[in-house]
Amino acid sequence: MYLPSSPVRGENSPLRAKMAANVSEPLSLSKDYPTPNPSSSLGYEEESEKARKVAFELPSRKVEIVSPMSRVRRLKVPLTGRQISIGRSSRLNQCVLNPHNKLVSRTHCSVHYVPETHTLKLHCTGWNGVNVTVPGRVDVVKKDDAFEVTSSTIAPKSSRILSQEASVTNLYILKGETVFLPMLPGLILDIRGELILVETEDELTEDEAEAELEQTPEPVQQETKIPVEPIQTSHEDKENIPPAAIKEQMAVSPAYTPEQSPDPVTATKARARSKNHNSPRKKKDTEHQISKEEADVLLEPLQPQLPHLANILVNHLAYSRLLQTPLQILMDLKAVQDLGLTKQQLRGLLIYYVDCIGVIYRVGKDAAGKPLDEEYYYDPEKDQDKSRVQLVEELKGSASHLRSCRKTHKQYFWKKPAKR
Structure with a gap:
């Protein structure tokens, strides 16, 4: 009989002692699982439990609940048919x-409710x-000059x-x-990323508004102190007034008490508004303006050539690299020179006979001291x-x-830079 090659399989080996202990105890009372020992790569049981806990513990994070309707504006369209305009201008x-x-x-864009067709x-x-x-x-079906949205169960034909x-x-x-859109709950307008949910809203009629005003209690009016106006006297009366009476008159409360004294900024703005309202600023007349009657008289002998010349001028302004063209550049065109038009004739043609050409009147003088000519621009909307x-x-x-801010003339002045 040969001896075992390893002390693990001997009679005194720990493995044999463990197997004997497991056999002596019932399976239900044994503390160890009837499986092989864990691999040595996991280490001891206590360390593996710590590693397992660390692996499954997630850091605590704040969770934000985002409302899907936070980016959507709600537009209440009145059922009375009042029109509501939509855009980025608050005015x-x-x-x-x-x-x-x-x-x-x-x-x-603009929207309004049509009660007859809902x-x-x-x-x-x-x-x-x-x-x-x-x-x-x-x-979508086109009717006359508008489109109409109708319900359909088949595939849409409109592009x-x-x-x-x-x-x-x-x-x-x-x-x-x-x-014309059907007034359904959940109708949404998307204007370049700006979402609008359209809803209906009942507006009070005039009788209902008056009834509601009658039901509301009237606010309690607070007593206000009426300012005492100083007594106006002539120069002779002032000489006869004794000094004590003058002191008494000066002691009277002024036109504004400290509580009623207006804000200086508000008072300045009010004075400016009243000044502008009472004396409106007159528009400066320029030397280049011409009336409709004068234009009719000047252009009467050129009536047959006007449509052809107007088409040439519109094409020049539309395809030019300049958005606003002075009158002198238009005077140098060959078609204008062939007909021998004067400046006044060309002004009358551009202002009164061509709808899609706008004019910018300029006030001031150029570097040579001559008055500035007006400028003309192409208006594609007309x-x-x-x-x-x-x-x-x-x-x-x-x-x-052309942008709206450039359709009015603003003169710039050159200022000599200060010496350092």
Whole structure:
């Protein structure tokens, strides 16, 4: 009989002693699992438990619950049919959008409720159009000069439909277009990222408003001190007044008590407003203005050539790299020189006979001391030739029209820099 090659398998080995202990005790009372010992890579049991706890412990984080309707504005459309304008200008609109979003026009669109058909009339005036989400399967049909959204169970045929699902339809309208939308709960307008949820709101009639005012209690009026005006006396009476009476008159409360004294800034603004209201600033007359009667008389012998010449002038202003062109540059055109037009004749033609050309009157003198000529610009919004408007927008992009702030003249003066 050979001896074991390893003391582990001997009679006194710890493995044999452990096996004997397990056999002597019942399986239910044994403290060890009937499985092999864990691998040595996990270490002792206490260390493996710590590692397991660290592995499954996650750092505590703050959870923010974001409301999905936080970015959506709610627009209450009155059922009386009152029109509401939407845009980024706070002076021109009842529903004001983000003023820093330049993709939204100053007055982008307007909406009002039509009681007869229970629809919402939406008219777009912004350059970037309006995206509309209607809760339902609908189609867009053109009737006369407007579009009408009608319910449909079949696939939409209109190209205005961007996408359609089981219960939602997404469509768009462009500048100058009008669409009649069904007044459904969940109607959303998307104006370049600005979301508006359209809802209806009942407005009080005049009788209801008067009844509500009668029910409201009248506010308690506080007693106000009436300022005492100083007594006006003539120069002779002042000489006869004794010194004691003069001191008494000076002791009388002034026109404004300390509690009623106005704010100096508010008083200055009020005086400026009253001054401007009482004496309105007159517009300076320039030497380049011409009346309609004078223009008719000057252009009467040129009536047959006027349409052709007007088309040449509009094309020059529309496709020119300059947004505002002085009169002298237009005088140098070959078509104007061939007809021998004077400055007054050309002014009358540009101002009164061409709708899509605007004028900017300038006041002042140039470096040579001569009066500044007026400038003319192309207005695509008033041009009846839609193909020319589309071509100009494709060629120039955002530079196809003149900004409103540049349609009025502002003279700049050169100031000599100070010596250092």
